[in-house]
Amino acid sequence: MSRDLIGFRVVAVHAHPDDEALFTGGALSSLARRGADVLVVTCTLGEEGEVIGERYQHLVNDHADQLGGFRIHELNEALGFLGVRGEFLGGAGKYRDSGMAGSPASKNPKAFVNSGERAVDDVVAVFERERPHLVITYDPNGGYGHPDHIRAHEITHAAAKQVDIPRILWSARLRSELEAMIADQTPATWTRPEPGELDAVDTVDTWVELDDTTYAAKTAAMRAHATQIWIADGSVSNTNPHAAFATAPDPTVVTYALSNLIAQPILRREHYCVGAGLPLEHGADITSGIPR
Numbered sequence: 575m576s577r578d579l580i581g582f583r584v585v586a587v588h589a590h591p592d593d594e595a596l597f598t599g600g601a602l603s604s605l606a607r608r609g610a611d612v613l614v615v616t617c618t619l620g621e622e623g624e625v626i627g628e629r630y631q632h633l634v635n636d637h638a639d640q641l642g643g644f645r646i647h648e649l650n651e652a653l654g655f656l657g658v659r660g661e662f663l664g665g666a667g668k669y670r671d672s673g674m675a676g677s678p679a680s681k682n683p684k685a686f687v688n689s690g691e692r693a694v695d696d697v698v699a700v701f702e703r704e705r706p707h708l709v710i711t712y713d714p715n716g717g718y719g720h721p722d723h724i725r726a727h728e729i730t731h732a733a734a735k736q737v738d739i740p741r742i743l744w745s746a747r748l749r750s751e752l753e754a755m756i757a758d759q760t761p762a763t764w765t766r767p768e769p770g771e772l773d774a775v776d777t778v779d780t781w782v783e784l785d786d787t788t789y790a791a792k793t794a795a796m797r798a799h800a801t802q803i804w805i806a807d808g809s810v811s812n813t814n815p816h817a818a819f820a821t822a823p824d825p826t827v828v829t830y831a832l833s834n835l836i837a838q839p840i841l842r843r844e845h846y847c848v849g850a851g852l853p854l855e856h857g858a859d860i861t862s863g864i865p866r
């Protein structure tokens with residue numbers, strides 16, 4: 575892979591540890607391998623998450639409430655696999671995971687959904703310091719409707735009104751490619767999604783092809799978030815010592831599940847839409863047309 579992006583700066587704004595790998599791990603790894611300076615800004619510690627595997631079950635919010643600290647460790651490991659830098663918005667622990675829509679966690683004054691202008695100012699500070707050529711975040715629905723993802727979208731776009739950003743990309747999954755790669759065999763305790771059940775879009779502007787090295791980096795980064803993601807490739811970890819196996823129509827496609835145990839494919843492409851700034855020709859490189 576050529577080092578054609580030395581001097582090119584990228585910032586990805588994500589809601590929780592694991593989103594950087596799930597949504598954008600392929601693009602971030604690929605950009606970094608091409609020489610770009612890539613920073614992942616994570617807005618919360620993911621304190622309201624559930625936990626896969628028995629070993630760390632009691633870390634959750636209504637017991638030890640230590641999951642956020644644990645997920646810092648998982649995130650750091652994932653960022654290492656992707657070869658990128660990371661920081662928490664405003665410093666680790668400033669904004670708390672708001673939980674799923676309507677959950678009591680959203681009433682916490684520290685919840686990210688209640689961050690107001692403070693969070694916008696924090697993103698402005700990152701943008702002023704980093705001067706990114708390219709920013710990556712979610713669409714207005716946050717990809718799948720999580721309030722913290724929607725908030726990450728809002729503050730990114732609000733900050734971009736104060737600091738010029740050449741292009742903002744929204745991560746997406748193209749429904750046709752997603753549904754073609756749903757596993758045909760899944761572990762007994764997992765479920766196959768119904769058509770239309772997984773969040774996806776019907777059109778995208780472009781995509782990043784994940785070569786074998788990039789695909790492996792993304793999969794390893796996802797695996798590092800073992801309290802959140804279970805990879806059905808037979809691997810085990812200290813957090814989740816249970817091996818799971820799945821097969822997809824493309825034998826090189828790996829299947830994973832979140833704590834809801836719905837089988838999902840790790841696609842060989844990551845899809846993107848232009849959210850603001852310079853347009854892209856359909857299928858063009860995500861960095862194309864940005865003055866350096």
Ligand SMILES: [Zn+2]
Binds near residue numbers: 590593723
């Ligand atoms: Zn998330």
